[in-house]
Amino acid sequence: MKLYSIVSVILAVCTQTAIANVEKTIFIAPSALTIPLDHPTFENLHLQTLSPENSTIRTQLHSEFPSDTFPRGPASWFILSDLTEGQRYEVRICWPATKPTSFHLETYEVADVFKNPSLIMSLAEYSETQQSKPESVGDSLKSAMRPTHGTTDQSLLLLSISTAADYYTTDAYLMKNPSPVFVDIILDPFILNVFPRSLVPTAGYITIVAIGSFFVARFMSRFLARVAKGDVQKKDK
Secondary structure, three states: OHHHHHHHHHHHHHHHHOOEEEEEEEEEOOOOEEEEOOOOOHHHHOOEEEOOOOOEEEEEEOOEOOOOOOOOOOEEEEEEEEEOOOOEEEEEEEEEOOOOEEEEEEEEOHHHHHHOHHHHHHHHHHHHHHOOOOOOHHHHHHHHHOOOOOEEEEEEEEEEEEEEEOOOOOOHHHHHOOOOEEEEEEEEEEEOOOEEHHHHHHHHHHHHHHHHHHHHHHHHHHHHHHHHHHHHHHHHO
């Protein structure tokens, strides 16, 4: 009965953790660009921005079934800013397992986007869909406080996320009109270009458990050895 209870708890924990899917891409931050602060700027694109200080965005992405126009689904664009040149980063996207979706993440340097007509078109189309969305109070304050003249050197990339519905249902409406997908998009820098920063607490926890297990194992080994020795002495008597 006690074993059954333990197994039930373990299964419950596993069920609680398996509630989302994850897709990711890993990249090296490029050399810094000299960016003019005069209008027009990247802010005029109305793209959401991820940075080491603002490392998580919770949003919803437009989804469609793959087609000749969008083989991987429609693209949503984001800016990755304030990067450290030469540092390794990871961008993860997490979404509910109840929303079967296929994501494709790709990072581009600014110059590469503006050299490619199809990427420019995709970026422009997405930017137009963002024009009507109201700007948050925080973004308004940042824009007001930012200098409007001169230049700044900054390492940044453009992130494209293609979102394709990946399910089949007898509901004709859902087959024609897939609903938006709620997602978390996370920018995670690597420590020493080896270890994702977000895994540091997990690594610390595993280390503590491993050290604790070592001392517990030593204690149990000595305890069992004493018990066995006592049984042998009793039999000899």
